[in-house]
Amino acid sequence: MDSLPTRLLRVNPLQPDPGIIREAAAILRAGGLVAFPTETVYGLGALATDRQALRRIFAAKGRPADNPLILHVAHPQELATLARELPPAAWTLARAFWPGPLTLVVPRAPQVPDEATAGLPTVAVRLPDHPVARALIEAAGAAVAAPSANTSGRPSPTTAQDVWEDLAGKVELILDGGPTGVGVESTVVDVTGPHPVVLRPGGVSVEALEGLVGRVTIDPAVEGKPLDGPARSPGMKYRHYAPQAPALLLEGSPEAIARRVVELAWEAAREGRRVGAVVMAEEGSLLEGRLPDGAVLRILASRDAPEEAAHRLYGALRAMDRLGVDRVLLAAPEARGVGLAVRDRMYRAAGWRVEQV
Ligand code: AMP
Ligand code: MG
Numbered sequence: 001m002d003s004l005p006t007r008l009l010r011v012n013p014l015q016p017d018p019g020i021i022r023e024a025a026a027i028l029r030a031g032g033l034v035a036f037p038t039e040t041v042y043g044l045g046a047l048a049t050d051r052q053a054l055r056r057i058f059a060a061k062g063r064p065a066d067n068p069l070i071l072h073v074a075h076p077q078e079l080a081t082l083a084r085e086l087p088p089a090a091w092t093l094a095r096a097f098w099p100g101p102l103t104l105v106v107p108r109a110p111q112v113p114d115e116a117t118a119g120l121p122t123v124a125v126r127l128p129d130h131p132v133a134r135a136l137i138e139a140a141g142a143a144v145a146a147p148s149a150n151t152s153g154r155p156s157p158t159t160a161q162d163v164w165e166d167l168a169g170k171v172e173l174i175l176d177g178g179p180t181g182v183g184v185e186s187t188v189v190d191v192t193g194p195h196p197v198v199l200r201p202g203g204v205s206v207e208a209l210e211g212l213v214g215r216v217t218i219d220p221a222v223e224g225k226p227l228d229g230p231a232r233s234p235g236m237k238y239r240h241y242a243p244q245a246p247a248l249l250l251e252g253s254p255e256a257i258a259r260r261v262v263e264l265a266w267e268a269a270r271e272g273r274r275v276g277a278v279v280m281a282e283e284g285s286l287l288e289g290r291l292p293d294g295a296v297l298r299i300l301a302s303r304d305a306p307e308e309a310a311h312r313l314y315g316a317l318r319a320m321d322r323l324g325v326d327r328v329l330l331a332a333p334e335a336r337g338v339g340l341a342v343r344d345r346m347y348r349a350a351g352w353r354v355e356q357v
Contacts (some may be wrong), residue, residue: 003169006307008160013037013177017131020175025139027172028053033060034345035149035163036136037177040101040185040203041156041314042163043072044171045136052316054115054145060170063152067234068118069145070186072124074137079125082143084109085251089191089213096212099129101182101203105190118143118234126186132177148185149174154347155241155317158183162318183311184341188233189216194204198222199233201341203310222344240326240348243320245352247328252357254303257331260357261287265295268327274323278316280309283331296323306339313342317349 024034031053034045040326044061046053048071058065071082083106090104108123117123127144128134135232136143148156151166160176167174180291187202188208198206198218214331220233250257261283265275269292276296277287284299291297298316301308320328330346333339347354 004172006164006168006171006174006301008164008174008176009175010162011132012128014131016135016177017224018135018334021132021135023137023192024136024173024175025111025141025227028140028144031265032172033057033170033172035137035157035160035167035171036146037130037160037175037180038072039135040128040181040182041158041180042149042160043128043133043144044147044163044167045072045140045144045148047140048143048145049113051113051115057145057147058115060167061147061150061152062236063147064234066118067147067152068124069116069119069147071112071116071123071143072133072137072146072189073125073127073143074134075219076127078143079104079106079279082109082112082123082125084105087191089196092198092213093189093191093209094127097204097208098127099134100127101129101186102126103186105188105192105199107192115228120234122190124188128279130177132175136175151256153240154321155243156185158314160323164351165318181311183313183315184338184345184352187341189217190232195209197232203338203341206340207337209237217286222340222349225301239351240277241314241345242349242351243276243317243328244321245325245328247330249330249332249350249351250356250357251332254280254286254331256357257284260288260355261329261331262290264327264329265291269294273323273326275327275329275333276320277324277329278313278320279329279331280333296320296325300342301333303333306333306337306342310338311335313345
């Protein structure tokens with residue numbers, strides 16, 4: 001299966017050409033793989049009813065078999081056909097946040113294939129807020145399983161070029177609808193228990209969930225080390241979203257972080273190595289002109305603008321790979337709003353290596 005001819009087609013993100021959507025849907029119905037834009041990141045789609053195609057997703061991404069997929073639907077009612085039963089919180093959240101970057105984990109209906117759920121008794125479902133994604137799912141005539149369209153472990157793709165980098169030769173088609181908006185993945189919420197549990201922070205903030213349903217808990221795997229026991233969201237236990245070079249997350253005041261970045265960058269330069277810094281504007285402004293030649297600086301956004309940081313994060317991490325730096329230093333935004341998701345991805349990108357400065 002290694003080298004398929006992969007086609008890349010441009011598609012208008014607001015008003016996708018129906019001919020292109022029909023063609024893409026026909027590929028899905030024939031068991032093929034199609035990467036497409038969503039409002040979060042690019043997804044790698046296969047028809048959720050086709051076990052063989054689902055297995056191809058795992059092969060193309062090099063995804064561990066125990067990491068389940070999110071099923072994408074075009075209409076909220078489809079949630080009822082994929083779930084065995086629906087906890088009341090499921091409808092409340094779906095009504096409020098769909099279409100949008102929220103994934104609901106519900107008890108699975110018997111017809112949902114094991115390949116989609118990695119054998120779990122639950123299934124993850126989302127209705128994306130992107131005209132291309134919705135038109136494609138609608139035309140496919142069934143739910144579309146779609147994890148992020150990257151090689152497992154790498155930063156998720158926010159442009160069609162990112163997808164091409166990882167999956168050319170492994171998928172039939174990539175739909176290029178331009179850069180994605182949110183930039184980090186959906187918030188995954190388990191609604192099978194007495195109150196909702198956030199398994200993965202993402203585009204919908206914990207504050208927004210709480211505003212609607214009151215008490216929400218955050219799984220300890222978020223912002224923490226991976227647990228020893230079985231993970232409730234299997235995707236959370238892996239080092240993930242990582243640049244090729246080892247990464248370190250620095251925490252402290254902008255001044256202290258900037259000082260440490262300068263120190264580490266010059267230390268590396270003396271050994272002939274190059275550092276890349278992916279930091280917030282507060283550190284960034286202190287770093288301009290203080291780094292050695294060859295060091296790379298990428299500024300995400302100011303600390304109180306987590307949406308902008310989310311939008312730029314994966315592109316900055318992928319740039320570190322393209323520029324071939326030897327070490328990556330990270331600084332995070334505040335943990336509020338989508339900032340929680342950005343911090344979470346940075347922890348994982350760093351393999352939980354954090355230095356307080
Ligand atoms: P991705 O498709 O790359 O955004 O990853 C999907 C995420 O959803 C992973 O972290 C999965 O572990 C998580 N997920 C999918 N299905 C389930 C489920 N049934 N229970 C818990 N987590 C899930
Ligand atoms: Mg992913």
